[in-house]
Amino acid sequence: MNIGQAAQASGISAKMIRYYESIGLVPPAGRRGSGYRDYGPADLHRLGFIRRARDLGFSVERIRLLLELWSDQGRSNAEVKVIALTHINELEGRAQQLQEMAGALRTLANACDGDGRPDCPIIQGLEAGEAPACHGAPPARQ
């Protein structure tokens, strides 16, 4: 199976498959006489694992850990769970940050009529610094 077919089957682009090989996330693929990479079912299985982990937002380094645990028959599921829970915390933390930004900006936008006049609370908020989502840090005045 060529890299293009493996890409289509796994949902990972050929570029990324080569990249994952270069950084050791997947072992070097077998080569045909022509030099073309050749992928078998085991390779696709691994690529599928990687794609699903990536779809869950895991970084390459965390995926590397997960792959090690995957191939370690004697591992404890507690190890896996720790990684998963850590990742969940990070995802939710980032999501919350984004929502705080959105909320702060929405407050400004709600105050803006958008009626075509030059007067704009959004710009004024950016200009004057009505303390955006920054957890109550007092404004550094000098």
Added chain:
Amino acid sequence: MNIGQAAQASGISAKMIRYYESIGLVPPAGRRGSGYRDYGPADLHRLGFIRRARDLGFSVERIRLLLELWSDQGRSNAEVKVIALTHINELEGRAQQLQEMAGALRTLANACDGDGRPDCPIIQGLEAGEAPACHGAPPARQ
């Protein structure tokens, strides 16, 4: 005022102030005889605007637009509001993506006892692809 003091006053690192100058987000700073950059109140005002926009998650290119609108006395607040609402949508979209990932992963993690045995639903989910957040759920907007 040196760049270091401007950095402290604005909350933007000296590195980033130079970068913003290099990409034209702030005009070239005045120079002292020594070649040191020199910052005045107007510069700090602009840097403060940029920092607050950045804290709200605006990209540099959007900040560039906002700065143009800021200095355009005859602008319509509707233009500003469009940018803000667009950005709010993007922030909330990204937040939702992250939360969908976290939710899918939490489902797997909840199924995992973490009791030290090798059996692990998280790994199994990644291996078998129990359809993570990819498809199925229509974008429920509330």
Added chain:
DNA sequence: CCTGCACCTTCCCATCATGGGAAGGTCAAC
């Protein structure tokens, strides 16, 4: 005046995951 230290300057490199594109080789269908 000299020394030392903190600061400034420019320039290059690294991140992280991904894509674009060039130059050249291979394969398969017609």
Added chain:
DNA sequence: GTTGACCTTCCCATGATGGGAAGGTGCAGG
């Protein structure tokens, strides 16, 4: 045999940020 789709490697770019080197400046204390 030609053609077009595919493969190979290699280099470059992204966005926003930091690290660090090599060299110049500013200021305070001797």
